[in-house]
Amino acid sequence: MSGAPEPEPQEGASPLAGLLAPERVACNLHASSKKRALELLADLLASADPALSQSAVFESLIGRERLGSTGLGHGVAIPHARMRGAQRAVGAFVKLDEGIDFDAADERPVDLLFALLVPEHYTNEHLALLAELARMFSDPELCRELRASCTSEHALELLTHWKGEHAPGP
Numbered sequence: 662m663s664g665a666p667e668p669e670p671q672e673g674a675s676p677l678a679g680l681l682a683p684e685r686v687a688c689n690l691h692a693s694s695k696k697r698a699l700e701l702l703a704d705l706l707a708s709a710d711p712a713l714s715q716s717a718v719f720e721s722l723i724g725r726e727r728l729g730s731t732g733l734g735h736g737v738a739i740p741h742a743r744m745r746g747a748q749r750a751v752g753a754f755v756k757l758d759e760g761i762d763f764d765a766a767d768e769r770p771v772d773l774l775f776a777l778l779v780p781e782h783y784t785n786e787h788l789a790l791l792a793e794l795a796r797m798f799s800d801p802e803l804c805r806e807l808r809a810s811c812t813s814e815h816a817l818e819l820l821t822h823w824k825g826e827h828a829p830g831p
Contacts, residue, residue: 680752702776705753732765
């Protein structure tokens, strides 16, 4: 959407702060299916880089889902993909207005989705970011606050300043 450079993470911010930008955080969107949710996320991710098309990002996300659901449980999913042509790691967050079937192991409907797209060669970085996202979204207090959040701005603030105070220990 915008050609402006991404903001640098601020001191004390979450390690994931550099992945997000305000235009890639959306609250109370409606998606009738997993496919539609992935299309919404692909739109947001593709907006980060003019070289990426929504359809190519969507195909990357859906290809990864075919390997196994990225639904973590507790209403959270972290769709992700490594993609040729991606210049840097980018993220997008969506809070749905109601949960959808995402083939999660616990069979709970998913309403919190954080999508991650990384360059194809980012193998180790990809795994490290996924681990941090899984840790972040295992924090019940963060998930509660995200669900109670009414605005994209507040959700962005919660995500970029999370420090893991409520997360379970290793």
